Amino acid sequence: xxxxxxxxxxxxxxxxxxxxxxxxxxxxxxxxxxxxxxxxxxxxxxxxxxxxxxxxxxxxxxxxxxxxxxxxxxxxxxxxxxxxxxxxxxxxxxxxxxxxxxxxxxxxxxxxxxxxxxxxxxxxxxxxxxxxxxxxxxxx
Amino acid sequence: xxxxxxxxxxxxxxxxxxxxxxxxxxxxxxxxxxxxxxxxxxxxxxxxxxxxxxxxxxxxxxxxxxxxxxxxxxxxxxxxxxxxxxxxxxxxxxxxxxxxxxxxxxxxxxxxxxxxxxxxxxxxxxxxxxxxxxxxxxxxxxxxxxxxxxxxxxxxxxxxxxxxxxxxxxxxxxxxxxxxxxxxxxxxxxxxxxxxxxxxxxxxxxxxxxxxxxxxxxxxxxxxxxxxxxxxxxxxxxxxxxxxxxxxxxxxxxxxxxxxxxxxxxxxxxxxxxxxxxxxxxxxxxxxxxxxxxxxxxxxxxxxxxxxxxxxxxxxxxxxxxxxxxxxxxxxxxxxxxxxxxxxxxxxxxxxxxxxxxxxxxxxxxxxxxxxxxxxxxxxxxxxxxxx
Numbered sequence: 001x002x003x004x005x006x007x008x009x010x011x012x013x014x015x016x017x018x019x020x021x022x023x024x025x026x027x028x029x030x031x032x033x034x035x036x037x038x039x040x041x042x043x044x045x046x047x048x049x050x051x052x053x054x055x056x057x058x059x060x061x062x063x064x065x066x067x068x069x070x071x072x073x074x075x076x077x078x079x080x081x082x083x084x085x086x087x088x089x090x091x092x093x094x095x096x097x098x099x100x101x102x103x104x105x106x107x108x109x110x111x112x113x114x115x116x117x118x119x120x121x122x123x124x125x126x127x128x129x130x131x132x133x134x135x136x137x138x139x140x
Numbered sequence: 141x142x143x144x145x146x147x148x149x150x151x152x153x154x155x156x157x158x159x160x161x162x163x164x165x166x167x168x169x170x171x172x173x174x175x176x177x178x179x180x181x182x183x184x185x186x187x188x189x190x191x192x193x194x195x196x197x198x199x200x201x202x203x204x205x206x207x208x209x210x211x212x213x214x215x216x217x218x219x220x221x222x223x224x225x226x227x228x229x230x231x232x233x234x235x236x237x238x239x240x241x242x243x244x245x246x247x248x249x250x251x252x253x254x255x256x257x258x259x260x261x262x263x264x265x266x267x268x269x270x271x272x273x274x275x276x277x278x279x280x281x282x283x284x285x286x287x288x289x290x291x292x293x294x295x296x297x298x299x300x301x302x303x304x305x306x307x308x309x310x311x312x313x314x315x316x317x318x319x320x321x322x323x324x325x326x327x328x329x330x331x332x333x334x335x336x337x338x339x340x341x342x343x344x345x346x347x348x349x350x351x352x353x354x355x356x357x358x359x360x361x362x363x364x365x366x367x368x369x370x371x372x373x374x375x376x377x378x379x380x381x382x383x384x385x386x387x388x389x390x391x392x393x394x395x396x397x398x399x400x401x402x403x404x405x406x407x408x409x410x411x412x413x414x415x416x417x418x419x420x421x422x423x424x425x426x427x428x429x430x431x432x433x434x435x436x437x438x439x440x441x442x443x444x445x446x447x448x449x450x451x452x453x454x455x456x457x458x459x460x461x462x463x464x465x466x467x468x469x470x471x472x473x474x475x476x477x478x479x480x481x482x483x484x485x486x487x488x489x490x491x492x493x494x495x496x497x498x499x500x501x502x503x504x505x506x507x508x509x510x511x512x513x514x515x516x517x518x519x520x521x522x523x524x525x526x527x528x
Contacts, residue, residue: 099508100350100351100508100509102267102268102308103267103308103402103505103508103509104150104351105150105152105267105268105292105308105309105310106150107267107268108266108267108268108269109266109267109268109269110265110266110269111265111266112265112266112303112305112306113265113266113267113306113308113505114303114304114306114503114504114505115503117502117503117504117505117507117508118502118503120508120515121515
């Protein structure tokens with residue numbers, strides 16, 4: 001069954017996909033830089049009434065916890081990536097590479113870019129994990 | 141040019157450009173246009189100590205100048221930005237006028253953030269974090285190389301933590317860049333050559349970047365043509381105002397090109413030897429460029445044919461598979477004529493330091509856009525060894 005993006009169910013499935021990904025396990029094996037929060041900005045016209053933050057506690061190739069948070073909480077994470085729904089949809093559809101998206105201003109990054117760049121392969125694997133989720137987009 | 145149906149880009153370069161001899165003296169008019177009344181000049185120690193340029197700008201601003209902050213050093217740090225921000229606040233500054241090279245301009249971008257947002261500069265590290273235009277900023281470059289007057293990035297060192305903080309935000313793009321050839325007249329030949337090579341690297345990297353696009357390519361192509369023609373003249377005779385002016389334009393165009401199309405391996409490697417062994421950025425770029433072109437040659441030979449055309453080489457008999465090598469050889473001859481060092485070993489980089497630099501380079505934002513994907517430090521090390 002297709003899961004709506006963004007939703008708690010989608011996020012839980014994402015955690016499962018990350019933890020079953022051999023590619024991410026390898027590429028993120030040395031990641032100890034902390035939580036990465038992904039924030040989908042509110043877009044009431046399609047039903048996202050408030051900013052939807054996904055708090056991903058990533059550590060050494062696994063996702064230890066995934067929980068829904070608000071924008072304020074998300075910004076407490078060492079890495080917080082914020083974007084419009086449309087941008088995140090482009091990421092999931094592999095039309096926008098996230099690190100490049102940050103540098104082009106399509107996604108906002110609060111945190112240390114060099115650390116993210118060092119793990120560009122891991123970020124690609126994280127995107128790959130999203131493609132394995134049967135996703136229902138709110139605007140389709 | 142290798143564009144296809146997937147071409148997709150944003151080109152953003154809103155900085156007003158003012159060009160001409162003695163236009164720096166019109167800085168007050170530019171400030172008035174921005175509706176500002178209290179300008180803080182931000183400049184570097186050397187410029188303040190060894191030239192009369194900051195003083196000339198102060199005089200040109202007259203009552204619109206509330207003070208000069210002249211403590212900027214090479215590799216500017218957070219502590220310097222904080223000092224400048226504190227002074228700016230005390231003086232009630234509503235506009236920054238930066239006078240200098242990349243370090244002064246980047247420091248001014250940081251001060252512009254502090255004056256508008258307050259708090260700690262570290263809180264704004266990242267990309268596109270700011271939500272509103274920052275303190276108005278007029279730039280008067282005194283070198284022709286960094287292009288920082290039209291870029292949306294500032295790199296400021298956190299000396300306590302031993303790391304570079306990167307601020308990438310459209311809101312820190314300077315409002316006005318005044319390109320006055322007289323401001324670069326006193327730059328010595330060696331620095332003129334090194335900063336000019338920084339500019340040509342910006343142009344070439346913008347062209348081979350994965351984010352290359354037609355507008356940036358056009359600017360980069362013309363920048364290379366100008367640099368090929370006018371850099372030797374500016375190095376040979378610093379008082380050649382035509383050459384100085386064309387170099388300022390070239391550096392500016394290359395800056396706008398790379399600010400949009402991004403960079404690649406040359407800068408990633410140059411930043412690392414700069415950070416680790418304090419090699420002048422332009423020199424590091426100049427030395428590393430040929431080895432990097434050879435490394436990328438099989439991924440973007442067609443781009444390097446265009447680079448060769450811009451360098452004035454007849455490319456009719458050159459295949460795209462050999463274009464990288466030919467371009468590398470051409471640039472080596474060019475830099476030899478400019479009197480620049482050719483090897484990393486000539487600028488104080490020890491062979492045993494290359495491995496550490498290779499690891500560092502993998503964390504540099506520029507590497508993301510290199511036409512060849514690089515995730516293995518051994519590949520980087522090979523390029524360093526070629527240039528060593």
